[in-house]
Amino acid sequence: MRRACYVTVAVAALVASAGSVASVTAPDAKSLALRQADFPAPAARMSEKENRSAALPGGTGQAYTTTFQFRVGRRTESIGTIVITAPSASVARRVYAAAVADARKGAVGALRLPRLGDEQYAALYGRPSVDETSGLVWVRKNTVVWQVQATSVRNPLGFSRTAAQAELNRYAWKQMRRVGSG
Numbered sequence: 001m002r003r004a005c006y007v008t009v010a011v012a013a014l015v016a017s018a019g020s021v022a023s024v025t026a027p028d029a030k031s032l033a034l035r036q037a038d039f040p041a042p043a044a045r046m047s048e049k050e051n052r053s054a055a056l057p058g059g060t061g062q063a064y065t066t067t068f069q070f071r072v073g074r075r076t077e078s079i080g081t082i083v084i085t086a087p088s089a090s091v092a093r094r095v096y097a098a099a100v101a102d103a104r105k106g107a108v109g110a111l112r113l114p115r116l117g118d119e120q121y122a123a124l125y126g127r128p129s130v131d132e133t134s135g136l137v138w139v140r141k142n143t144v145v146w147q148v149q150a151t152s153v154r155n156p157l158g159f160s161r162t163a164a165q166a167e168l169n170r171y172a173w174k175q176m177r178r179v180g181s182g
Contacts, residue, residue, distance in 0.1 A: 029064035029083040032144060036068065038174045039079065043070035046078065057094045059087035061143075075152055079171050082147040083179070089143055093119075096140035099147065103138055111165050116176045117141035124164055135164035137172050144179050148172045 030050055036043060046067040054063040067080040086092035100121045107123035117139040126133035134151035150167035152159040159167070 027062070027085045027144065029062035029085045029144075032085070032146070032179050033064050033066055033083045034068070034079070034081045034148070034171065034175055034178065038171070039068050040070050040072070043068045054084065056084070056086055056091050057098070058091040061086040061091065061095075069153070077167065078149075078151040078153050079167075080147075080149045080151070081171075081175060083175075084145040086143045086145065092140050092143045092145050096138060096145045099138050099145065103136060107136075109161065111135055111137070111161070111168065113137060113165070113169055113172060116172055117146075117179075122165075122168065122172075124161055126159075133159040133164060135159065135168035137168055139172070139176070139179075141176070141179050146175055146179055148175050 036045065046069045048066045049064070051063045054061050062085045063082070064084075065080070065082045067078055069076060069078045071077070084092075084095055086095055096119055103121060103123060106125055108126065109124045111122040111124055113120065113122045116137065119140040120137060122135065122137040124133070124135055134149055136147065136149040138145070138147045148168060148171050150159070150164060150171060152163070
């Protein structure tokens, strides 16, 4: 969950610090994000933040982040998602490039996922022997940039690479369907 917080804070800082040049209306980021119904019951929403006039590099868009936590057997899992909608594909490419550059810094290995959008980057964070391991994917689909992070929290064995990839794949596909054509 710590890595999820760092990546979320880094993206929030990027969105807040970038100059606002245009005020083109972007799609509603919150409506594109994963919802409670996408998770097993009884998933609890741990955080939620919405910015309807996010300053992006080259324009104004929207940003929405949320995190859900739930139990899977003896493991507690946290799924965080970020959805950023940009006024144009070129602005979305810049947002995606900055997010991936930041995400590469803490990655311990790449993960392979089926194609989810126009561009994507997936990685593993932490070590399986530690109690907190996560898989993360950033995707750009047209004017929408989104991220899903699956984290095993308070688990003495963490996620294996295979388990992290499976959980990330499960929720990334759900997120991809919500975004649609972007």
